[in-house]
Amino acid sequence: IRLNYRCTNVVVISRDLTFLTAFAKRSLQDRLLVWSTKLLLVTRRALREVQELLEAHWTFSMLNTALLNLWEDEGGARYDVYLHMPYGPGGKKSRRVATWTARRGVVLSARQRLFPEKFLNFHGAEVKITALPFLPFWNVAKEKGNGGAEVERYTGSDYVLLETLAWKMNFTISILPSSSWSEATRFVEERLAFMTSIYHILPGRQERYDFTFTYEFAQFSFGLAKPFLRPRWQSLYYPLTDEVWAAILAAVVVVPLVLFVLGRAAQDLTGMLLGQSPPQGLPRRSSTRVLVGAWLLFSMVVVYVYKGNLTASLMLPKYPPRPETLAELVTVVRKEVEEQKGRK
Structure with missing residues (x-):
């Protein structure tokens, strides 16, 4: 569904909190939803339970999700639409953006949209990023700061790009140290880190992760020394x-x-x-x-x-043949390695 219908609107109707929790976890695990997918939850719970539900799960708090809650008062049935804004002037909070009643119809809150952009402005919030040194994209250098204490300074093309995004989108970078790429990806999967900045798109990883934007393509190439010309005296024979x-x-x-x-x-x-x-x-x-x-x-x-x-x-001196295919390259390299082992 996610691959074929990336702009699908999904509606989930349930009063069972256990079902809604299971849906949030499974949809995140299977990557069912992306930002372009609009998710509408329809339920009938107390306001406190609605707020806890929106704040507790990444699918509801960080993705393009709205919750329609039904409740009744003295005036009759009433529907409230709630959103969770993870980054705002006053920090993260759930807020009501619209109300429907039979008497007044739909009433939108001032300056609110049903499905607003949540990440245009982080309002100075701290965003945790995890990455490992990987030149020339990311490097960590230790320098002496004020008082003689060592401080870490981050450089590299990816860090410069991240700094530009932080300035443009108004957030503060907080580096979460990791010891391996497996740990870095685990931090992202467990939502301990917002993202990892350096991550190469490989076939196996596409089955587990969503990628934002590819801005550089890396190609593998093999280099060998230029073949030497044969000795001049052997030209009489060749x-x-x-x-x-x-x-x-x-x-x-x-x-x-x-x-x-x-x-x-x-x-x-x-x-x-x-x-x-x-x-x-x-x-x-x-x-x-x-x-x-x-x-x-x-x-x-x-x-x-x-x-x-x-x-x-x-x-026109003729150079020895050079490998042109992968099979020829493997043969030549294997021959060179065996000759070096024989000389040792």
Whole structure:
């Protein structure tokens, strides 16, 4: 109901104080009501019980709640509308804002609304705030005050924002110390503190708490050192892949061995591979000519490809690959950690 109908008007009718108390506690626990929800309680109790009911429960005292109380006097039936104002010029109190009788109809009290804004002006009241040091949003520094006694001074972006709100809305900040975030949230849940100023919106917390206004978004990022360039002397090797170098090595070993068996000098093949002049005397056998022609073609392709890649690698150095996904990041970090452990 709360999520789908945030501006719903809720009417609760009961003369049973036990039921009204249970409704106040359960609606607060399940976060049924928000400030935009207008709650009207209809009951028939004594004035003292009405005032105690409004003051005793957060749902009735702090939220947008009005109570319609029925009672009878000599003039007949009479309905009074009561509100609890937690902050006012004379402190917190419950007051009557409207009356209905059959003879006079609805009579509103002077300068009162049925559902007024309760938090536009705190009238100098003390508001308890709980928070923990969390830079740069909240920080606590101890300084020496008058007489040499240590006093705590609060700084940080959230505290400055809170000071601005206190000046604008006329309230005094009272810090309630807490030892952990669990304790800070417990203070808010138990209404010992009005709010905690630093609280990040996480999926699990959205099921338990209402948030006022998000004014800053925090993003997680991972940083790694820029990959180092490979040594310059290794540039002679990196233009070609390991597979290509293995194929060239195999060809250099196998082909000269075959020509040696066929009675041909192996140094001629090495000269052709290095770009020297081809041998003067051509072989007489067709099979040997085909092999030498293939070797010439192989040498030309390998030499020109190697020269082009070598020039490109020297002009535009290539950095080692960096992780681009979360899985690659985990793999790289795990590898670095294992290498550091191995060196230790």
